[in-house]
Amino acid sequence: MTKLSVNINKIATLRNSRGGNMPNLIQFAKDAQRFGAEGITIHPRPDERHIRYQDAYDLLPEIYTEYNIEGNPIDKFVDLVINVKPTQVTLVPDSVDAITSNAGWDTIKHKDFLVEVIKEFKQNNIRTSIFVDPDLKQVEGAKATGTDRIELYTEAFAHQYGLGNASAVKPYKKCAELAYNIDLGINAGHDLSLDNIEFFKNNIPNLLEVSIGHALISESLYLGIENVINMYLRKLE
Template identity: 60%
Template sequence: MTKLSVNINKIATLRNARGGNNPNVVKVALDCERFGAQGITVHPRPDERHIRYQDVLDLAPVLHTEFNIEGYPDKRYMELIKKVKPIQATLVPDPPDAITSNSGWDTITHQEFLKDIVAELKETGTRVSIFINPDPKFFEPAKTIGTDRVELYTEPYATLYPTDKEKAVKPYVEVAHLAKELGLGLNAGHDLDLHNLKFLKESIPFLDEVSIGHALVCDALYYGLENTIQMYRRQLDL
């Protein structure tokens, strides 16, 4: 089974646009779980333009599904993970001013840095995943780093999907099988939506988890949050 983790960053963006606490991020997260989400993902950035560090502290004790905290492993992120001890920490190479994640780790160049970070995080009992591009050369080093999982950066897949879905998914299928051979768990995320998710799942049936936020929240404006989560679940429950 491939789990659906709902990224609630955009819910926090909406709240922050007006101030106050509407929508209530904690309530929305709990409702997402109640509506069928099998995990909640957040990405607290240093400028707190969406999820705030306090949101993470508020969410941690009340969530019932898997809590996944994404971020660049700076001092503040590392301290947060050690304090919260989420089920999963997903490491991304974003600089602080990035609008959104736009590439995976170069696990060759940053191998020693990531190896130390992963070991430090795993001491807390947290499962570690690293954001990675669909290039085979990065997977052996990822295994050496000691990460439990890799998360496939799927924007290139989503971009090419409308014109040539077979070509779009081919590199992902290749590296997915390589990850499986190496004993790495497999997540995926970025620009996945109701149009391209099912084909990715059909092509890589052993995906452990997908993390989806922007598209899911946009769809919820039309279909409602509960219905939208169920629609996404149906793309995965093949």
């Protein structure tokens, strides 16, 4: 079964909008796990506009499933991850002013940098994953960095699938097949939702984990968080 990691950034955004502690981010993470989520994902950014760096430390004793921290490996982020020691770190090439993640790594151009960063994380026994576009050359480049996994950036699939173009999953399937054959674990995320997750999962072999936040939280406004988590789990069986 593909694991569901719930990205709780949007809960932090809502909390920060009023300056207090409602909704309570820590309690939400605990509840999400209690409802069946198999992981919690956070993506702190330098301006801390949603997840704060302190949140990463506060969450640590409460996450008993998998703990995934995403982000651009600037010095501050690297220090945070090494101090917290989550289950997994996912490297994302965000620009400082990015609203959300919008591209995967050029694993060939940035090979030397990624090799150095990944080596440091692995020396601290932290599983590593690299955010990549569905491009076979970039998957091969990811292998050369020493990463444990890749996370397929699924925005293009989600957009095209929403337009009725089911064939948009094909490059993702090819990349997943290649990744498996060269001993890379396969994660996926970005704009996956209840509308497209089952089709995507059924077409991507050996999919280990999906990280879902924006759609899952939005769907929960209508359907309830416990119900939505279990709807995802059924579709990922």
